[in-house]
Amino acid sequence: AQSVAQPEDQVNVAEGNPLTVKCTYSVSGNPYLFWYVQYPNRGLQFLLKYITGDNLVKGSYGFEAEFNKSQTSFHLKKPSALVSDSALYFCAVRGSWGTDKLIFGTGTRLQVFP
Amino acid sequence: EAQVTQNPRYLITVTGKKLTVTCSQNMNHEYMSWYRQDPGLGLRQIYYSMNVEVTDKGDVPEGYKVSRKEKRNFPLILESPSPNQTSLYFCASRDSQNQPQHFGDGTRLSIL
Numbered sequence: 001a002q003s004v005a006q007p008e009d010q011v012n013v014a015e016g017n018p019l020t021v022k023c024t025y026s027v028s029g030n031p032y033l034f035w036y037v038q039y040p041n042r043g044l045q046f047l048l049k050y051i052t053g054d055n056l057v058k059g060s061y062g063f064e065a066e067f068n069k070s071q072t073s074f075h076l077k078k079p080s081a082l083v084s085d086s087a088l089y090f091c092a093v094r095g096s097w098g099t100d101k102l103i104f105g106t107g108t109r110l111q112v113f114p
Numbered sequence: 115e116a117q118v119t120q121n122p123r124y125l126i127t128v129t130g131k132k133l134t135v136t137c138s139q140n141m142n143h144e145y146m147s148w149y150r151q152d153p154g155l156g157l158r159q160i161y162y163s164m165n166v167e168v169t170d171k172g173d174v175p176e177g178y179k180v181s182r183k184e185k186r187n188f189p190l191i192l193e194s195p196s197p198n199q200t201s202l203y204f205c206a207s208r209d210s211q212n213q214p215q216h217f218g219d220g221t222r223l224s225i226l
Contacts, residue, residue: 006156032212043118043204043217044157051212090156094212100145100162101172102215107156 002027004093006105013081014113021076021108023091032094033074034102035065037087044090050074061085081112116141120205120218127195128226135190135221137205145208146188147172147215148180150201157204163188195225 003026013019025031032051036044048059055067065076074091091105118139127133139146147162149172159172163182177199179191188207192199202222206215 034214036214036217041219043206043219044215045217046214049212049214092157100147100164100170100208101159102147103159103173104149104157106154 002093002101002103004091004103004105006089006091006108008108009106010109010111012111012113015083016080019078019081019085019110019112021089021091021110023074023076023105024072025074025091025093026072027093031067031072031074033065033067034092034094035059035063035074035076036090036092038090038107039087047076047089081110083112083114086110086112116216118205118207118216118218120203120221122221123219124222126224126226129196130194133192133195133223135192135203135205135223137188137190137218138186139188139205139207139216140186141207141209141216142185143207143209143216144185145210145215146182147206148178148188148190149204149206150174150199151204151220152201160190160203192223195223197225199223200225 005024034049035047038044050057050067058064121136148160149157151157158174161180163169205218208215
């Protein structure tokens with residue numbers, strides 16, 4: 001069965017420092033992976049996705065993610081964090097082909113301090 | 115503007131009183147879904163629809179109904195709400211299998 005794990009409930013980082021939000025997955029077949037961000041009182045916004053191709057995926061707002069098949073990971077990264085990046089981040093994996101299932105991790109709260 | 119619109123945004127009601135949360139998208143998307151978000155559990159899919167008149171259960175469908183009579187609308191129905199359905203609900207839509215989902219701004223339901 002497909003599953004997603006985000007091992008950290010919260011990540012704290014100083015503004016200007018690099019950030020990493022971790023995600024590991026378990027799927028049968030090729031993984032289709034997504035990162036979303038949620039700001040207070042808003043729905044989720046799409047950041048980036050990995051379907052196939054280059055292992056380093058670039059997305060919105062300067063974020064990128066590295067797909068690592070051997071470690072079954074899809075960590076979200078940014079070279080220099082901004083206070084405005086503080087939000088709740090979700091990793092997700094698409095479910096079985098032929099369905100519209102999307103399986104989310106439990107979320108990681110990113111706090112960027114000035 | 116491309117968007118997914120949910121109504122109401124907030125609702126406090128009582129156990130057993132039927133309610134409907136509406137969801138409408140203006141992007142002509144085929145796929146639509148409902149999720150609930152609970153602390154520590156992330157988002158869990160309730161139901162999804164891959165086209166008009168085609169719906170299927172997600173991971174937590176108990177106590178919910180949906181319908182997809184037209185492409186743009188996908189209402190979530192709670193026939194007899196209970197307190198354990200107190201949650202934040204999101205509707206989402208997308209164009210095709212590998213495209214990202216577009217989310218509404220959420221509906222916070224409190225069932226007393």
